[in-house]
Amino acid sequence: xxxxxxxxxxxxxxxxxxxxxxxxxxxxxxxxxxxxxxxxxxxxxxxxxxxxxxxxxxxxxxxxxxxxxxxxxxxxxxxxxxxxxxxxxxxxxxxxxxxxxxxxxxxxxxxxxxxxxxxxxxxxxxxxxxxxxxxxxxxxxxxxxxxxxxxxxxxxxxxxxxxxxxxxxxxxxxxxxxxxxxxxxxxxxxxxxxxxxxxxxxxxxxxxxxxxxxxxxxxxxxxxxxxxxxxxxxxxxxxxxxxxxxxxxxxxxxxxxxxxxxxxxxxxxxxxxxxxxxxxxxxxxxxxxxxxxxxxxxxxxxxxxxxxxxxxxxxxxxxxxxxxxxxxxxxxxxxxxxxxxxxxxxxxxxxxxxxxxxxxxxxxxxxxxxxxxxxxxxxxxxxxxxxxxxxxxxxxxxxxxxxxxxxxxxxxxxxxxxxxxxxxxxxxxxxxxxxxxxxxxxxxxxxxxxxxxxxxxxxxxxxxxxxxxxxxxxxxxxxxxxxxxxxxxxxxxxxxxxxxxxxxxxxxxxxxxxxxxxxxxxxxxxxxxxxxxxxxxxxxxxxxxxxxxxxxxxxxxxxxxxxxxxxxxxxxxxx
Ligand code: PEP
Ligand code: MG
Numbered sequence: 001x002x003x004x005x006x007x008x009x010x011x012x013x014x015x016x017x018x019x020x021x022x023x024x025x026x027x028x029x030x031x032x033x034x035x036x037x038x039x040x041x042x043x044x045x046x047x048x049x050x051x052x053x054x055x056x057x058x059x060x061x062x063x064x065x066x067x068x069x070x071x072x073x074x075x076x077x078x079x080x081x082x083x084x085x086x087x088x089x090x091x092x093x094x095x096x097x098x099x100x101x102x103x104x105x106x107x108x109x110x111x112x113x114x115x116x117x118x119x120x121x122x123x124x125x126x127x128x129x130x131x132x133x134x135x136x137x138x139x140x141x142x143x144x145x146x147x148x149x150x151x152x153x154x155x156x157x158x159x160x161x162x163x164x165x166x167x168x169x170x171x172x173x174x175x176x177x178x179x180x181x182x183x184x185x186x187x188x189x190x191x192x193x194x195x196x197x198x199x200x201x202x203x204x205x206x207x208x209x210x211x212x213x214x215x216x217x218x219x220x221x222x223x224x225x226x227x228x229x230x231x232x233x234x235x236x237x238x239x240x241x242x243x244x245x246x247x248x249x250x251x252x253x254x255x256x257x258x259x260x261x262x263x264x265x266x267x268x269x270x271x272x273x274x275x276x277x278x279x280x281x282x283x284x285x286x287x288x289x290x291x292x293x294x295x296x297x298x299x300x301x302x303x304x305x306x307x308x309x310x311x312x313x314x315x316x317x318x319x320x321x322x323x324x325x326x327x328x329x330x331x332x333x334x335x336x337x338x339x340x341x342x343x344x345x346x347x348x349x350x351x352x353x354x355x356x357x358x359x360x361x362x363x364x365x366x367x368x369x370x371x372x373x374x375x376x377x378x379x380x381x382x383x384x385x386x387x388x389x390x391x392x393x394x395x396x397x398x399x400x401x402x403x404x405x406x407x408x409x410x411x412x413x414x415x416x417x418x419x420x421x422x423x424x425x426x427x428x429x430x431x432x433x434x435x436x437x438x439x440x441x442x443x444x445x446x447x448x449x450x451x452x453x454x455x456x457x458x459x460x461x462x463x464x465x466x467x468x469x470x471x472x473x474x475x476x477x478x479x480x481x482x483x484x485x486x487x488x489x490x491x492x493x494x495x496x497x498x499x500x501x502x503x504x505x506x507x508x509x510x511x512x513x514x515x516x517x518x519x520x521x522x523x524x525x526x527x528x529x530x531x532x533x534x535x536x537x538x539x540x541x542x543x544x545x546x547x548x549x550x551x552x553x554x555x556x557x558x559x560x561x562x563x564x565x566x567x568x569x570x571x572x573x574x575x
Contacts, residue, residue, distance in 0.1 A: 002233045003214045007183065009228040010194035012532075013203030014246040015160055015181035016239060019232070021217040022152070022163035022170070024138070027145045029108050033100040042096050045103040049144035054083055056139060057169070064172045074282050075168040075196075078129075078306065082136045085308065088114060103144050111137025121345055126305055131187070135167040155179060160221050162211060166193045176200060181223040183208050183230060198286070198532070205230060256535035260291040264538050266520065270546040273526035274534050275334075277506055281322040286531040288326075291538070295333040296454060296528020297393075297506035298323060300377070301340050309348050310373055316380035324388030332389040334454065334504075334528075335381050336433065337406075338373070339363045339395040343470060358468065363396035368405050378413045385425035392430045393454060398438040403449055433506070435459035440488040443495035453496050454528070457507025461485050480509045481562040481569075490522050490557055497523065504528055516540035518569050521553030 034042060061076035082088060091110035095101045101109070111133055118130035142149060152161070152170060155178035163170075165186040171193060179202060187193050187206035197204035203225035215221075215232055222231040222242045226249065231238055265271040275296035276287035280303065287295065303311050303319055320335060327333050340346060341362025354360040367374035381392055394406050407430065417424050434440060435456030443453070461480045462469040469478055479485070489505070496503040504526030509515060511529025513536045519527065520541060527537055552568060559565045 001214075002231070002235070004229070004231050005208055005211055005214075006228050007205040007208030007211075007230065008188065009204075009225040010187075010206050011182075011197035011200075011202060011204040011225055012249075013181075013201065013225050014242055014249055015203045015223045015225075016234075016242055016246070017158045017160045017180045017221065019162050019215050019217055019219050019221045020155065020159040021212065021215055022161055022166070023212075024164075025142075025147050027104060027108075027141055027147060029105045030102065031105050032102075034102050036100070038102075039096060039100065042101075042103040042106070043093065045144055046092055046096065046107065046140075049103070049107070049140045050083070050089070052143040053136070053139040054080070056143075057083065057136070060169050060172060074280075075132075075172070078132055079136050079168070081308075082133055083140075088133075088136075104141060107137060107141045107144055111140070118347070121347065126345070126347060127188075129306060131165065131167070135169060138167065139169065152179070160223050162215055162221075164212060168196070171196045176202070181225065182206075183211060183221075183223060185209055185212055195282075256539060259535050259538050259542070260289075262538070262542065264293070264541050266541060266544040266546045266549070268546050270520070272520060272524070272541060273504070274538055274541075275504070275526060275528040276531040276534065277528050278323070278531075281319055281326065283531065284323060284326045290531040290534040292331070292531055292534055294331040294389075295323065295327060296504050296510075296526055298333055298335045300336060300338060301344055304338060304340060304346055305344065307348070310376070313376045313380045313383075316377060317383050320381055320384035320390065321387045324384050324390050327388050329389050332391055334391045334393050334431070334506075336393045336395055337364070337377055337381075338367055341366055358462070364394050364402055364406060365396065367394075368402065368409075371409065374406075374409060375413055378410050379417065382410075382413055382417055382424035382428065383422055385428050386423050390425065390428060391451070392428060393433055394430075395433045395456070396435060396459070397432040397446070398436045400442065400445055400449065403432060403446060407449070433459075434492050434503075435507075436463050437488065440464075440492055443492045444498065447495050447499035447501050450501060452502050452504065453492055454504040454506045454526075455489055455492055455524075457485065457489070457505060457509035460488060460507065461509075464488055479562050480507070481515070481565045483557075483559055483562065483565060486518075486522075486557055486559075486565065489519075489524075490553075493523055493525075502526065511537060513537050513540045515569055517544055517549045518553055518556050518565075520544060520546065521549030521551070522557075523550075 057076055057079050061073050064076060065073035091114060092106045095106035095110055096103060115130040115133040119127055121127050152174040155175040158178050158180050160181040161179055162183045165184050166182060181202060182193055182197055182204040184193055184206045185208055193204060194206055203223055205223060205225050205228050208230055219233050222234050264274045273293050275294040276292035277297040278287060278295050279299050323333050341351060342358045381390060384390060397403055429451035431450045431452035431454060433456045434453045439446060457480050458469060461478060464485050465482055467474050467478045493503045502525040505524055506528040510527040511533035516537050556565050556568045559568060
């Protein structure tokens with residue numbers, strides 16, 4: 001029966017194929033208490049299951065590294081750390097020893113409780129780590145119950161896989177020759193299914209609520225992961241229409257990928273830097289594939305958020321070294337120092353509740369108060385700096401005092417390393433994010449003390465317009481095209497140039513092809529964005545004439561409303 005629904009598109013593309021439904025085997029769980037003399041046997045059953053799961057996850061990690069590269073294998077390092085976390089083991093053992101539950105119930109209940117703690121966190125990235133815990137829990141449970149894992153490694157024909165949620169271990173072992181798309185009921189943009197689908201360029205839609213009730217397997221489906229639309233049992237007309245849309249999409253993507261080797265320059269030869277925003281070494285493959293000339297923003301907070309304690313210097317050094325080495329000296333990497341607080345919490349650190357967390361103790365404010373935490377990171381960056389070209393960037397700066405205090409601490413770290421005889425890049429470049437109106441107004445002064453600026457339009461829009469970036473009720477007021485934001489951007493670029501410095505942009509605005517001409521015309525030097533947006537922005541740049549772009553920017557900067565700005569940029573937009 002024909003059925004239509006919508007989800008969140010997380011990996012673009014269009015697929016038309018038969019559906020395979022993935023349902024996990026039911027494992028019956030009995031909460032009844034067991035007699036005391038059975039406790040030992042149940043503890044052993046749990047310990048055996050834990051050991052077997054560890055072996056399987058290690059094997060999965062190796063197979064993922066071979067088939068898909070180190071990026072995907074990293075998922076399993078996270079799984080192994082969940083498995084080795086004494087909190088999980090304790091949660092299950094307590095249930096068996098103190099509550100006299102059998103091993104199956106204790107495993108399911110223990111992991112569910114820990115996963116639920118993550119699920120309650122505000123940060124979407126951490127919330128989705130609950131999926132890792134559930135995946136690991138399921139592994140242990142299946143071992144304890146003697147249930148065979150679902151095997152997707154040999155799919156009989158081209159198909160679209162429909163599941164409640166795909167676990168990383170299911171996706172990694174999958175037969176990608178025949179898997180043409182994923183549809184899941186759960187998950188968000190940063191879930192592993194989404195990350196994996198993007199890196200393999202397999203169309204995927206998540207959050208398709210209720211789809212499992214509508215399909216039993218074998219139906220034809222259209223998966224439009226450009227818009228998030230799904231049609232089950234489509235008409236012949238629909239199939240024809242989507243075949244055409246698919247063809248157009250593939251041709252466009254082919255044409256864009258041909259741009260990879262082309263320079264990011266206007267028709268009249270003005271060059272710009274197009275860089276990628278990354279959240280860790282795992283994002284580098286995509287950055288390189290899309291032709292990033294460097295990393296304009298490495299959001300290091302994920303290293304802290306996806307951890308059970310503040311990451312040690314060595315762990316950070318390894319991550320920064322990997323990024324520096326992978327990009328090499330020709331592709332600089334800007335490492336943003338810890339930007340935590342506000343909407344980003346840490347599972348192991350109790351931030352005091354605040355009335356206005358976005359205006360509270362966050363980012364550089366916290367780092368300057370917690371010198372040990374800050375120094376650990378600065379030392380790790382400095383040590384990694386000899387493996388490539390690293391730059392340091394402080395977030396949320398509002399005053400010269402903050403910048404100077406951060407630099408004093410950096411100087412102390414350099415002195416320590418010199419005394420230890422540890423090599424580092426002596427003249428490592430240091431810049432700041434301009435994401436507060438205070439930094440905009442002080443840009444001429446701050447520019448004397450930095451090597452570069454990077455404009456964080458996500459926060460700059462929020463703070464300039466006093467509009468919470470995460471509040472859907474006022475989302476229509478959150479508008480980086482507002483003349484106040486545009487003027488702020490221009491002011492920063494001009495102040496940096498007057499001091500002989502350069503300005504980049506790493507907020508989402510930089511990756512919006514509608515405003516490429518406008519930003520280029522304002523003389524922005526570097527654009528940093530989600531890697532997949534690079535070809536789209538490059539395409540726009542290569543169509544431009546710099547002089548015309550400057551005229552367009554002049555007109556936009558004189559506009560009185562964002563509607564006028566939009567009209568001006570849309571006038572030349574021909575994406
Ligand atoms: C920004 O504020 O524009 C930015 C890039 O930082 P984040 O989105 O991580 O706050
Ligand atoms: Mg920000």
